[in-house]
Each structure stands twice: as structure tokens, then as C-alpha cells.
Amino acid sequence: MTDHKRFLLVLRRMGTGGIEQATRTLACALAKAGHDVHLLVMKGGMCQEEMPAQVTVHCLDVDRISRRGWGLVMHVAERLVLSPLVKGSGFIWRSKRCSKAFAHFVHALEQQYGHLDLILIRGQGAFESLGKFNDLRAWRVVESVTGRFPPNRRGRWLTRALYQDKQVLCVSQGVQHALLEYLHGQNVTLSRSEVLYNAVPVEHIQQQALQPATPSFEQPYLVHVGRLVPVKNQRRLLHAYQIAVEHGLEHDLLIIGDGSERAELEMLSEALGLNHKVHFLGSQANPYPWVKQADAFVLSSNFEGLGLVLIEALALGTPCVACDVPGGIREILIGEQHRLLAAPDEQALAEKMLEAVSHPLPVQEAWVAPFTEAIIIRQLLELTSLAMDMETPHAHPA
Missing domain, CATH: 3.40.50.2000 (Glycogen Phosphorylase B;)
Incomplete structure (x- = not known):
């Protein structure tokens, strides 16, 4: 399968850790293979010069953008009322705003560049901000099971907000096993779970x-x-x-x-x-x-x-x-x-x-x-085919 595809990779911020390194590698490999690659950094930004010219870098503080208009009223309510009311719930209220702003970004991106075939959201911070973004092309990439919540009613509610009915890619079978075990204990189910190793150049x-x-x-x-x-x-x-x-x-x-x-x-x-x-x-x-x-x-x-x-x-x-x-x-x-x-x-x-x-x-x-770029890209292309086989609605926040 060598058809040209369009990918959007999403990170909360760009640093020097393993998640960022893996994202850079994947973006470069996809671009080298002839695909259209877009990278969104939601905090701190980065220079286009840090990536090959074939990778289009977007820097958009989704949280800040979402605070405009009524979003600012919602933000104040979150900080002063909702978050103190339920400990640890801040990301849930924030994701309502951010997911809507992100959906608008995706729509504008597709208006300018064309249809996206796959959206990969990487890292706990990005998960939390975009928890209400639902699209059959979107997959959460899990590097480790972080941010575990206690096995009680509040913990189950918070866990559901992050993972319920989501499509998840785990970077190893070990991570997948740990995640599914944790979610089972919280009575949370995924829509789909696959293993996709990080590529090595x-x-x-x-x-x-x-x-x-x-x-x-x-x-x-x-x-x-x-x-x-x-x-x-x-x-x-x-x-x-x-x-x-x-x-x-x-x-x-x-x-x-x-x-x-x-x-x-x-x-x-x-x-x-x-x-x-x-x-x-x-x-x-x-x-x-x-x-x-x-x-x-x-x-x-x-x-x-x-x-x-x-x-x-x-x-x-x-x-x-x-x-x-x-x-x-x-x-x-x-x-x-x-x-x-x-x-x-x-x-x-x-x-x-x-x-x-x-x-x-x-x-x-x-x-x-098993970790070479060609193998990982082939597996990603199989995921795009899976999305095409399903009825794909327009990106929208729940």
C-alpha cells in the first residue's frame, strides 16, 4: 500500500523526552515515505526549522484559544467552582473547551490541506486536553499508564473521561497489558486497542x-x-x-x-x-x-x-x-x-x-x-484503511 496519506500528530509540548523523540522520528519517516505530515504543538511552540520542510508544523495554544468569549466564563467557573468541587477533575472541564477548539482547528486544516487520514494524539497532557474529541481517525498513543486514579467512584469517573470508548495505540504489549488491567479494574472499556512500536531510524x-x-x-x-x-x-x-x-x-x-x-x-x-x-x-x-x-x-x-x-x-x-x-x-x-x-x-x-x-x-x-520505520509505517497505513472502512463522521466534540 503506497497511496499518499495525510497525518496529523499532536503533542502538548515539544521537549527532549522519549515521546517527543518518537514523534519526530515518525514525522520524518512518514514525510520521507511521501506522505503529507502535520505536527501540532499545543504549548510552547517550536520552529519549523526543527523539522524537515516536508513536515508542516502548527503551534496553537488550544487552551488559551478556547478561553475566548464564553470560554473565559467557563474557565473561571472551572477554576473557582467545578475543580474544587471534585478533586482532580480540572482536565474534564478544560477538555470540553479544548476539544471544541481543536475540532475547529482540524476543520480549518482540512479546508486548507485536504482530508486527514489519521490523527495521533500523544502524551497524557494531550489526552487530558482533548478528552472530548471524538473521531474514528483519532488514536491516543499510550507510552505508559500514568495518572492512575483511585479505584472508587470518583476515580472511575475520571478514568472514563480519559479512556472510555477511545481508540488506543500502546507502544508495547507490556504497556497494553498494564493499561487494560488498570481499565478493567476501573470498569472502563476501550473502543479498540492495538500495539504500535515506536519507530527507530x-x-x-x-x-x-x-x-x-x-x-x-x-x-x-x-x-x-x-x-x-x-x-x-x-x-x-x-x-x-x-x-x-x-x-x-x-x-x-x-x-x-x-x-x-x-x-x-x-x-x-x-x-x-x-x-x-x-x-x-x-x-x-x-x-x-x-x-x-x-x-x-x-x-x-x-x-x-x-x-x-x-x-x-x-x-x-x-x-x-x-x-x-x-x-x-x-x-x-x-x-x-x-x-x-x-x-x-x-x-x-x-x-x-x-x-x-x-x-x-x-x-x-x-x-x-520489528522496529524499523518501514514496518511501523505499514502498520499505520493499515489503520488508515480501517478508518476508511467505517463510516467517518466529521470531527466534533462530544
Whole structure:
């Protein structure tokens, strides 16, 4: 199926996290494949120069726009009366306004550019703002089950506002299982649920990895790439690395990334006596040269919706050690790679680091194949066909 399609990708804001990275990759891949791609950023904006010319970027503060006229009266009522009346319900009232404004945006977009074939809404913030937007072409992309509400009457009502009768794409089977389990407990049902992995630009990554790594390291090393935040649990990584060093690991450890935990992690490294072995390189626009030259990639997260960094490492021929935690990691590290999955504790992770360097695991190209852009685009095109087979009403807020 090679017909030209028109896509709208929606984000609350554009930053440097995994959701934003996955959205950029998908937008570029769709445009490269000849499709018409539109990206809407609802907060903060972004420059068109940040995306290829083939991707049309729209920056529209839907919340602010929706406060005009009677919308301002509604906004004041939400803040002063409705939200205080029911704790956590602010997004429900806001979505009534925002969904209507978004529907007007979609209508104007189609008037100018033509019919949209698929609308992908990504991230909890976008879900909350557009909860009342209903269209058979619209899918919510779920990276993780965040914003869980308590299993009571109020919690069920809030959960229904986000998910009831919605079409949902989960970035892994692990996320899908967790979401459906949570929704079942809240007595909420989806209209449809599918798994769509985030795409990885394999060729681009491999080209980027050919650039020189500065600073360079002669000593063999392990590498970790990720935001330095609690969910990534680099504390466990450092403690496990210390154990591995005490048991004979001679490799250094490179940590690429930045975040709220960096200062404390650097102090922990010093306290553990690892300053001469652990190198904090900060955030790097191109981490791939270091990843390619590493003997193994190590991931210590408490949860990974999918684990894009693992796929990227495998695309560069670097074997991966990871904690066996909820999410999509087991869907990436398949087959023989299971032997490098560690229980989520320091001792087990240390043992797998040692195993990775003492018994190297050759990476197979087939392990990366399910996450390539061509495969993901083909699956998206199947979703557009599904929408065409159904009677599609005009976009409208409920």
C-alpha cells in the first residue's frame, strides 16, 4: 500500500523526552515515505526549522484559544467552582473547551490541506486536553499508564473521561497489558486497542555513529544513555557497577544524559570511590559514537514503555544488559538476549554486566527489524484503511 496519506500528530509540548523523540522520528519517516505530515504543538511552540520542510508544523495554544468569549466564563467557573468541587477533575472541564477548539482547528486544516487520514494524539497532557474529541481517525498513543486514579467512584469517573470508548495505540504489549488491567479494574472499556512500536531510524543512527566520539576513551567501557531522573534508577546502576568492579570488571562506565539527579549521582559516584572509572558526559546531541564503541549498553530503569535506547544500541551492534521490569524491554531483548536480563536489584545487574563482557553476545539484525520505520509505517497505513472502512463522521466534540 503506497497511496499518499495525510497525518496529523499532536503533542502538548515539544521537549527532549522519549515521546517527543518518537514523534519526530515518525514525522520524518512518514514525510520521507511521501506522505503529507502535520505536527501540532499545543504549548510552547517550536520552529519549523526543527523539522524537515516536508513536515508542516502548527503551534496553537488550544487552551488559551478556547478561553475566548464564553470560554473565559467557563474557565473561571472551572477554576473557582467545578475543580474544587471534585478533586482532580480540572482536565474534564478544560477538555470540553479544548476539544471544541481543536475540532475547529482540524476543520480549518482540512479546508486548507485536504482530508486527514489519521490523527495521533500523544502524551497524557494531550489526552487530558482533548478528552472530548471524538473521531474514528483519532488514536491516543499510550507510552505508559500514568495518572492512575483511585479505584472508587470518583476515580472511575475520571478514568472514563480519559479512556472510555477511545481508540488506543500502546507502544508495547507490556504497556497494553498494564493499561487494560488498570481499565478493567476501573470498569472502563476501550473502543479498540492495538500495539504500535515506536519507530527507530536505523540508517540515520548508523550514520551518526560514524562521527568521532569526543572525548574518546581508549579503555574498554560500558555505556548508559538516559535522562538522569528517578525512574531511570541510575543509583542502582552505580551500586551494581561498584559490585561488578569489586568482582573483577575492568571496564569504565560512561553515563550520557542530564537531569534532576545528576548532582546527587556524581556525589554517589565519588562516595563509592568510582570517580576515576565513571564518566558523566552530560546530554549529547549525538551519543551514538560512544554507544557503538561500547562493549555493552546497560539500562537500570524501573520501567520502560518500550526502551528506544535498547533498540538504538542493538542497531549499532552493541549488546544490551537491562533490568527485567514492566513495560516493553522483554519485547526487545528476545531469544538469546534473555540471558542478559537481570532481576531489578544491584547484585543481579552486576552479574549481568560481568557476563556481558566475559561472554559477549553477537547482535543479530533480526532483533531490530520489528522496529524499523518501514514496518511501523505499514502498520499505520493499515489503520488508515480501517478508518476508511467505517463510516467517518466529521470531527466534533462530544
